[in-house]
Amino acid sequence: MKNLQKLFYAAGLMVVATCLMLSSCTKEGPQGIAGPAGKDGTDGKDASETCKQCHAKAVVDAIATEFELSKHSWGEAAFEEAGNVTCGPCHEQKAYVYVCANNTPATFSFVNGKWANDYVTNAANAIGEIGCYTCHSSLHTTYGMSDIALTSVAPVPMTMWAGTKTINLAQGGGSSNLCVKCHQPRPLTCGNDPAGRLLNYDSVKMFPKAVMYDSAAGAKNTMLKPSYRMHVHYGTVSAVYAGQGGIEYAGDVPYENSVHTSVATCQDCHMANPMTGIAGGHAFNMRNAKESALSSGTTWNFNGCNTTSCHGTLPIDANSSKWKNPRTEIKDLLNQLAAKINECGGGHDILHADATSANLWAGLTTGNYDGYLDIYSSSTNPSGYWRDPYNTSATNMAKPKFPKLLMVQTGALINFQFCLREYSLGIHNTNYVRALLANSIKALNDNL
Ligand code: HEC
Numbered sequence: 001m002k003n004l005q006k007l008f009y010a011a012g013l014m015v016v017a018t019c020l021m022l023s024s025c026t027k028e029g030p031q032g033i034a035g036p037a038g039k040d041g042t043d044g045k046d047a048s049e050t051c052k053q054c055h056a057k058a059v060v061d062a063i064a065t066e067f068e069l070s071k072h073s074w075g076e077a078a079f080e081e082a083g084n085v086t087c088g089p090c091h092e093q094k095a096y097v098y099v100c101a102n103n104t105p106a107t108f109s110f111v112n113g114k115w116a117n118d119y120v121t122n123a124a125n126a127i128g129e130i131g132c133y134t135c136h137s138s139l140h141t142t143y144g145m146s147d148i149a150l151t152s153v154a155p156v157p158m159t160m161w162a163g164t165k166t167i168n169l170a171q172g173g174g175s176s177n178l179c180v181k182c183h184q185p186r187p188l189t190c191g192n193d194p195a196g197r198l199l200n201y202d203s204v205k206m207f208p209k210a211v212m213y214d215s216a217a218g219a220k221n222t223m224l225k226p227s228y229r230m231h232v233h234y235g236t237v238s239a240v241y242a243g244q245g246g247i248e249y250a251g252d253v254p255y256e257n258s259v260h261t262s263v264a265t266c267q268d269c270h271m272a273n274p275m276t277g278i279a280g281g282h283a284f285n286m287r288n289a290k291e292s293a294l295s296s297g298t299t300w301n302f303n304g305c306n307t308t309s310c311h312g313t314l315p316i317d318a319n320s321s322k323w324k325n326p327r328t329e330i331k332d333l334l335n336q337l338a339a340k341i342n343e344c345g346g347g348h349d350i351l352h353a354d355a356t357s358a359n360l361w362a363g364l365t366t367g368n369y370d371g372y373l374d375i376y377s378s379s380t381n382p383s384g385y386w387r388d389p390y391n392t393s394a395t396n397m398a399k400p401k402f403p404k405l406l407m408v409q410t411g412a413l414i415n416f417q418f419c420l421r422e423y424s425l426g427i428h429n430t431n432y433v434r435a436l437l438a439n440s441i442k443a444l445n446d447n448l
């Protein structure tokens, strides 16, 4: 538009200049004979032809319609986290493009006596709803089809490990790494450590009987601060998929990955075509239901599963054993682990439950747990049952003290969150989820 205005301004000046010239010429001579015609110029590129490769009903227009059904588009997190340089890299369009372009490391630096994650954007780029330009950041650079190239397919240093471990899903040209960069867990900080160090998963595993939290020992004698939201964030999918990021207790079940980890891409299952209702394509869903919990009537888009190179010969549907058996098994293990974790409450759950659609994992466990702890918080969990150890309000102090937690219980809790919040009841990586859950249950049985 600005350019157009410039054009208009420039043209306007020329008109004025021409008028002036005309009015200053008082006498005009007779017109001369016309000169010979000029040489034809070489054909210019027809810009609108390259535009049409994308700007056609079947391409951008169709995809933009599908994308409206994606939570990337209708979700509210991009509004809520706008301006936040820490949350931005996964929640804001320009911030994601910024960390990709600058290869921003996932390391931590010691600043003013505290460890801080370097995986941040700058203030100017902490903005933007996730959209076409987030994943296709080269759009409108050459105006050719190559502009569809994905913003990043590079291996992803994991922010939960301060970048010391990397996820690389190399299949499909690394296209899953695009998703992994955002759909990864966040680091768990030791809330009671003034230096804000990360919780060391190796110590959690090696010292199962050490105390993580005990109200009797005083609030300072602990590492983590138990709270409603003491968690690994919401994006555990990619770590589970890659078989990384859990607390791997020794046990009867070996830590192995399912075949998906090395052969399937996120796009295979989440962007399958043709779409089934709101599932597939650029809506990125597998399930054709927006918010309702899983039920027998729920339909899925299995088109990505049933290709010739994957399950084409024995196609999968909602009643196939390949679909039902692992999901039933993992649901059962989640239920068992939840029960074992809740035992320390002496009759009252420590895990928070929510059967409404506000719980993204409603229906995945019989108790409808969401991975939070049922600790009081005036803003986020006003009906919380347990006392927040770090709040002295009268309402809070009237509640029962949160029970003592050993390291093994903390590790089991982290693994529970991790496996619940991969959403698929093991479809992402059945073997890894099974091992984490079964071995966590054994670790609790052995140490309590
Ligand atoms: C590689 C695919 C591709 C090509 C080629 C392409 N565009 Fe686009 N264009 C897009 C996408 C994707 C969007 C964003 C659509 C949306 O947000 O729904 C877009 C959006 C637009 C918009 C809306 C404003 C904006 O920037 O979001 C205009 C105007 C536009 N394009 C013009 C053009 C013109 C003119 C050409 C050719 C010179 C062209 N495009 C070539 C993919 C392309």
Ligand code: HEC
Pocket: 071, 072, 074, 075, 076, 077, 078, 089, 090, 091, 092, 096, 130, 134, 135, 178, 179, 180, 181, 182, 183, 266, 267, 270, 284, 285, 286, 360
């Ligand atoms: C820039 C970071 C980013 C990238 C890249 C990204 N996602 Fe997301 N994704 C998010 C965020 C953030 C949400 C949740 C948005 C909200 O709640 O507002 C989300 C939501 C989703 C959801 C819906 C989750 C739900 O609770 O229903 C699916 C499915 C999904 N993403 C899959 C993918 C796949 C597959 C890819 C790769 C092709 C991908 N995402 C790439 C950040 C990203």
Ligand code: HEC
Pocket: 077, 080, 081, 084, 086, 087, 088, 089, 090, 091, 159, 181, 182, 183, 184, 185, 186, 233, 234, 235, 360
């Ligand atoms: C490493 C990437 C990453 C970072 C950094 C990050 N998030 Fe997220 N967040 C995600 C992803 C991915 C999702 C969507 C997960 C899904 O629905 O499967 C999400 C979801 C959310 C949601 C939506 C939960 C819901 O119930 O729908 C909120 C709120 C949120 N994040 C807040 C934050 C805040 C606040 C920060 C900064 C303190 C932050 N996030 C930093 C990746 C990240």
Ligand code: HEC
Pocket: 054, 059, 060, 061, 063, 064, 065, 067, 072, 130, 131, 132, 133, 134, 135, 136, 148, 150, 175, 178, 267, 271, 282
């Ligand atoms: C979360 C990441 C993400 C977002 C947001 C996104 N795309 Fe894509 N897009 C992809 C991926 C991944 C592929 C490759 C699909 C495959 O490998 O099958 C792709 C492929 C494409 C293609 C070429 C192949 C095809 O499916 O026709 C077009 C065109 C396209 N996207 C347009 C868009 C438009 C238009 C928007 C915005 C309305 C958009 N994309 C938003 C990830 C994304």
Ligand code: HEC
Pocket: 176, 179, 180, 183, 237, 238, 241, 260, 264, 265, 266, 267, 268, 269, 270, 284, 285, 286, 287, 422, 423, 424, 425, 427, 428
């Ligand atoms: C083998 C198929 C398959 C592959 C490959 C796959 N997913 Fe999923 N994914 C699922 C299923 C099934 C669900 C459960 C969907 C539901 O309950 O609606 C799911 C759920 C999710 C969700 C929660 C939102 C939702 O729609 O429920 C996110 C986010 C997600 N996957 C991201 C990814 C990412 C990122 C990758 C690649 C690292 C990936 N998935 C690879 C099958 C797959």
